[in-house]
Amino acid sequence: xxxxxxQIRNLHITFETxxxxxxxxxxxDLDVMKGEVLGVVGESGSGKSVTFLATMGLLSSxxxxxxxxxxxxxxxxxxxxxxxxxxxxxxxxxIFQDPLSALNPVHRIGKQISEMLQSHQEFTKKQAATRAIExxxxxxxxxxxxxxxQYPHEFSGGMRQRxxxxxxxxxxxxxxxxxxxxxxxxxxxxxxxxxxxKRVQQQLGTAVVLITHxxxxxxxxxxxxDVMYAGRNVEQGLVDNLYDHPSHPYTRGLLRSIxxxxxxxxxxIAGFPPNMISPPSGCAFRTRCEFSDEQCETTIPELIPxxxxxxxxxxAHELPNFTVTQ
Amino acid sequence: MAFRRFVSHKAAVISCVILGxxxxxxIFAPFTSRYGVNESVQVPPNSFLTPRANAWLGTxxxxxxLYSRLIYGVRVSLIIGLLSALISVxxxxxxxxxxxxxxxxxxxxxxxxxxxxxxxxxxxxxxIVRNVLGAIPWIKPLSGDMNSVRFIIILFxxxxxxSVARIVRGQVLSLKEREFIEAARAVGxxxxxxxxxxxxxxxxxxxxxxxxxxxxxxxxxxSTLAFFxxxxxxxxGATSLGILVGAAKGAVQTGYWWLAVFPCFTLVVISLSxxxxxxxxxxxxxxxxxxxx
Amino acid sequence: MIRYILRRLAWAIPTLLIVTFLVYVALRIGTNPxxxxxxxxxRVTPEKIRQYIDINGLDPNYVLGYFRWLNNFVTGNWPRSxxxxxxxxxxxxxxxxxxxxxxxxxxxxGVFFGLIFGLLASLRPGGRRDIAINTGAFIGISIPPFISAxxxxxxxxxxxxxxxxxxLFPTSGVYPAGHTGFDLFLMLKFxxxxxxVVAIQIVATYSRYLRSSLLDVLNSDYMRTARSKGISxxxxxxxHGMRNALIPIVTVAAIDFGAIVGGLIITENIFSYPGMxxxxxxxxxxxxxxxxxxxxxIIVASILIFNLIADISYAWLDPRIRLE
Numbered sequence: 001x002x003x004x005x006x007q008i009r010n011l012h013i014t015f016e017t018x019x020x021x022x023x024x025x026x027x028x029d030l031d032v033m034k035g036e037v038l039g040v041v042g043e044s045g046s047g048k049s050v051t052f053l054a055t056m057g058l059l060s061s062x063x064x065x066x067x068x069x070x071x072x073x074x075x076x077x078x079x080x081x082x083x084x085x086x087x088x089x090x091x092x093x094x095i096f097q098d099p100l101s102a103l104n105p106v107h108r109i110g111k112q113i114s115e116m117l118q119s120h121q122e123f124t125k126k127q128a129a130t131r132a133i134e135x136x137x138x139x140x141x142x143x144x145x146x147x148x149x150q151y152p153h154e155f156s157g158g159m160r161q162r163x164x165x166x167x168x169x170x171x172x173x174x175x176x177x178x179x180x181x182x183x184x185x186x187x188x189x190x191x192x193x194x195x196x197x198k199r200v201q202q203q204l205g206t207a208v209v210l211i212t213h214x215x216x217x218x219x220x221x222x223x224x225x226d227v228m229y230a231g232r233n234v235e236q237g238l239v240d241n242l243y244d245h246p247s248h249p250y251t252r253g254l255l256r257s258i259x260x261x262x263x264x265x266x267x268x269i270a271g272f273p274p275n276m277i278s279p280p281s282g283c284a285f286r287t288r289c290e291f292s293d294e295q296c297e298t299t300i301p302e303l304i305p306x307x308x309x310x311x312x313x314x315x316a317h318e319l320p321n322f323t324v325t326q
Numbered sequence: 327m328a329f330r331r332f333v334s335h336k337a338a339v340i341s342c343v344i345l346g347x348x349x350x351x352x353i354f355a356p357f358t359s360r361y362g363v364n365e366s367v368q369v370p371p372n373s374f375l376t377p378r379a380n381a382w383l384g385t386x387x388x389x390x391x392l393y394s395r396l397i398y399g400v401r402v403s404l405i406i407g408l409l410s411a412l413i414s415v416x417x418x419x420x421x422x423x424x425x426x427x428x429x430x431x432x433x434x435x436x437x438x439x440x441x442x443x444x445x446x447x448x449x450x451x452x453x454i455v456r457n458v459l460g461a462i463p464w465i466k467p468l469s470g471d472m473n474s475v476r477f478i479i480i481l482f483x484x485x486x487x488x489s490v491a492r493i494v495r496g497q498v499l500s501l502k503e504r505e506f507i508e509a510a511r512a513v514g515x516x517x518x519x520x521x522x523x524x525x526x527x528x529x530x531x532x533x534x535x536x537x538x539x540x541x542x543x544x545x546x547x548x549s550t551l552a553f554f555x556x557x558x559x560x561x562x563g564a565t566s567l568g569i570l571v572g573a574a575k576g577a578v579q580t581g582y583w584w585l586a587v588f589p590c591f592t593l594v595v596i597s598l599s600x601x602x603x604x605x606x607x608x609x610x611x612x613x614x615x616x617x618x619x
Numbered sequence: 620m621i622r623y624i625l626r627r628l629a630w631a632i633p634t635l636l637i638v639t640f641l642v643y644v645a646l647r648i649g650t651n652p653x654x655x656x657x658x659x660x661x662r663v664t665p666e667k668i669r670q671y672i673d674i675n676g677l678d679p680n681y682v683l684g685y686f687r688w689l690n691n692f693v694t695g696n697w698p699r700s701x702x703x704x705x706x707x708x709x710x711x712x713x714x715x716x717x718x719x720x721x722x723x724x725x726x727x728x729g730v731f732f733g734l735i736f737g738l739l740a741s742l743r744p745g746g747r748r749d750i751a752i753n754t755g756a757f758i759g760i761s762i763p764p765f766i767s768a769x770x771x772x773x774x775x776x777x778x779x780x781x782x783x784x785x786x787l788f789p790t791s792g793v794y795p796a797g798h799t800g801f802d803l804f805l806m807l808k809f810x811x812x813x814x815x816v817v818a819i820q821i822v823a824t825y826s827r828y829l830r831s832s833l834l835d836v837l838n839s840d841y842m843r844t845a846r847s848k849g850i851s852x853x854x855x856x857x858x859h860g861m862r863n864a865l866i867p868i869v870t871v872a873a874i875d876f877g878a879i880v881g882g883l884i885i886t887e888n889i890f891s892y893p894g895m896x897x898x899x900x901x902x903x904x905x906x907x908x909x910x911x912x913x914x915x916x917i918i919v920a921s922i923l924i925f926n927l928i929a930d931i932s933y934a935w936l937d938p939r940i941r942l943e
Contacts, residue, residue: 058843085852094847105937116848446878449885455645517751550763554900575765590769592764593766597762
């Protein structure tokens with residue numbers, strides 16, 4: 001029986017802005033099992049990044065977080081910044097989208113890894129330096145001893161992202177959150193980075209949350225998928241199941257919008273992303289959904305089991321079978 | 327949108343009001359001042375009178391009303407500030423825009439020249455340029471005598487355009503790299519079109535900011551010159567804010583505090599107000615103001 | 620790196636020559652050295668005038684004249700002042716020492732407090748402390764130095780004297796008249812007011828610089844990475860934040876310091892402080908070419924040297940800039 005390493009229940013996150021209160025996350029439930037790769041998919045504004053920034057405790061003071069986030073048995077919501085600091089980098093880590101700006105330009109690479117090691121474990125400077133080189137080797141950086149003495153701007157994009165990964169796994173965290181780690185990279189390099197993540201995950205047994213808007217990446221690396229829209233979960237399940245017979249119109253729309261050879265026209269999802277200051281009532285996707293009716297307007301759907309998936313569509317059982325071309 | 331952001335800066339709005347009132351006071355000078363600029367308040371003894379009913383801010387060494395002289399003085403200084411700033415900004419924007427847009431040799435040379443000037447201590451260059459300018463024979467008909475207001479305006483124009491040119495050049499350089507310029511070029515827009523429709527409208531913000539700081543620079547510079555006795559000396563006892571402030575130095579030792587405090591206070595208020603406005607302008611026209619979450 | 624320095628040094632020489640040439644031309648046009656000489660020494664003979672022209676390199680041809688002047692300058696054959704034939708170097712040396720003392724003191728005090736205020740302000744942007752510091756800095760920048768000088772004089776010297784009997788800080792000179800020898804306490808007492816005046820401007824400027832630079836840094840992505848590492852706030856601030864934010868500040872400080880040798884004219888004038896500023900005003904007013912040119916050379920050299928230092932320190936502090 002696999003255990004959960006991360007358990008999020010009823011998470012609500014709002015931001016105060018000059019334009020009003022932004023309801024970024026409106027009741028998210030999700031689990032991450034130990035050692036699995038969970039893909040979190042959604043467009044910009046779906047709340048996927050915010051959810052995990054909140055998990056890491058990296059949101060600004062303008063954010064109001066309520067609900068429960070339990071990491072390895074400990075409740076994170078309500079912890080002081082001091083307490084969070086001991087969790088971050090040790091039990092869980094996060095890597096971000098742009099590797100160049102993620103690294104301090106005036107520190108050597110080796111030092112940036114050593115810093116991670118020395119703040120959470122008992123390492124002398126020399127021990128940390130040695131370990132840093134080992135980590136660089138682990139993520140596939142050639143000539144790690146020399147590279148450790150170099151600066152970020154001397155590395156290529158893909159190399160830098162590997163360094164970022166090395167930093168994140170330095171203290172053997174139980175959870176690694178990767179927020180769009182390949183979006184800023186070339187396609188060929190993307191594949192390499194995903195491979196590094198997968199390898200590291202298998203070797204260290206780390207659970208990985210892979211946040212992305214790219215369904216191809218999910219298909220390649222993830223075990224399970226969580227689809228988010230407008231601050232809520234929309235569908236969850238094993239990768240193969242979700243891709244084969246998606247139950248939610250949004251997921252279907254996403255899968256259909258992938259360009260395919262032989263398909264003459266592209267089929268995007270109609271409509272625009274919702275305004276998160278005043279999202280549509282009931283199911284937020286109803287304004288773009290061809291199946292919406294009155295109940296979709298009045299009821300906010302919860303995740304319920306549907307076949308071998310979890311879905312948040314009130315009319316899931318009434319939808320036609322799914323085909324990719326339509 | 328920029329206007330709205332501007333008016334949210336309370337200090338700037340207050341400054342506008344203050345400056346507006348001051349300008350009105352100064353424009354309608356014969357009505358708002360109580361005496362002529364060279365007129366004695368009363369029959370002697372009239373020197374160094376403390377502030378009182380018939381001389382609101384006291385009198386100076388020969389019995390002239392400080393309040394009235396201050397009004398006329400501010401008028402002269404404001405004119406100097408505004409005119410030289412306008413000229414500086416016009417010349418500077420043109421030069422800066424061309425330098426930034428064309429790059430190449432022109433840009434190089436311009437930058438070295440302005441670098442040179444701006445690196446030297448301000449007062450030193452000011453005094454030397456002033457002398458050199460005054461010694462060039464064919465300038466005279468244009469600028470008048472070295473102590474005239476016209477000369478000072480020209481002097482500060484020469485000084486001012488260089489700072490403005492750098493600012494505008496910087497702005498043009500950063501604009502040049504932006505994608506919308508590249509896009510305009512890609513659809514075949516002519517250089518002139520790009521300059522007119524894209525570069526200039528997007529530079530208005532920094533240009534206005536440069537304008538305000540030029541005004542402050544000129545007014546403060548005029549005061550500095552006058553302080554050392556090199557200020558405008560139009561005849562008939564005419565005065566400038568700088569001259570009045572310059573007299574403050576002597577007033578301190580002798581204890582005639584009103585001769586020091588009021589002119590200095592006026593200068594500081596004007597300087598602060600214009601600075602606030604310039605700062606607010608800079609904030610409200612900055613298109614890249616999104617900082618942090 | 621070494622090659623970069625050498626290359627810059629190589630460029631510095633021709634720059635120095637060109638700039639001093641321009642200064643030479645400007646001074647000749649602007650102060651009319653020969654006329655000034657005649658004015659200061661009304662009963663001078665044509666022979667003496669010729670000698671004056673000769674030793675100062677005041678030939679009708681500006682280029683030739685410049686090189687003649689340069690030759691004399693470099694070989695140590697310096698002409699004497701037009702007033703009383705005083706030697707140039709002793710007066711210049713003293714002036715420089717005085718100004719450097721004032722400049723260094725004001726810079727150290729100013730930058731120190733400026734950085735502290737800037738740091739405090741940026742810790743909580745938009746907060747009350749931030750607004751207070753910002754407004755203070757703003758006012759500090761807007762008040763021209765001669766006004767703050769006058770006001771401080773008024774307050775600490777004149778009125779203090781009236782209220783308390785003797786002035787807290789003196790208002791002129793380096794030492795009381797007639798004093799000889801070195802007395803640290805007295806020197807500090809006399810330096811206090813001018814230092815405060817200059818330091819006000821510096822504090823105001825640098826607090827704004829640091830606040831702006833630090834805010835930029837604190838909002839950048841690598842700060843987010845640093846925070847996600849779970850390291851202490853202090854380490855984040857100092858090691859990551861300040862380390863990056865100080866880079867442009869050090870550069871500006873170096874350049875500013877290069878300009879300080881000639882930049883304290885107003886303050887020195889108000890406090891009758893016998894430094895480079897007063898030296899310049901006096902010699903400029905007299906049109907004293909032999910006194911002026913060496914002064915100018917020092918100013919130019921100072922600017923060039925510190926610009927070079929600024930560039931080097933920038934390259935040293937920021938690995939991205941290191942030019943190979």
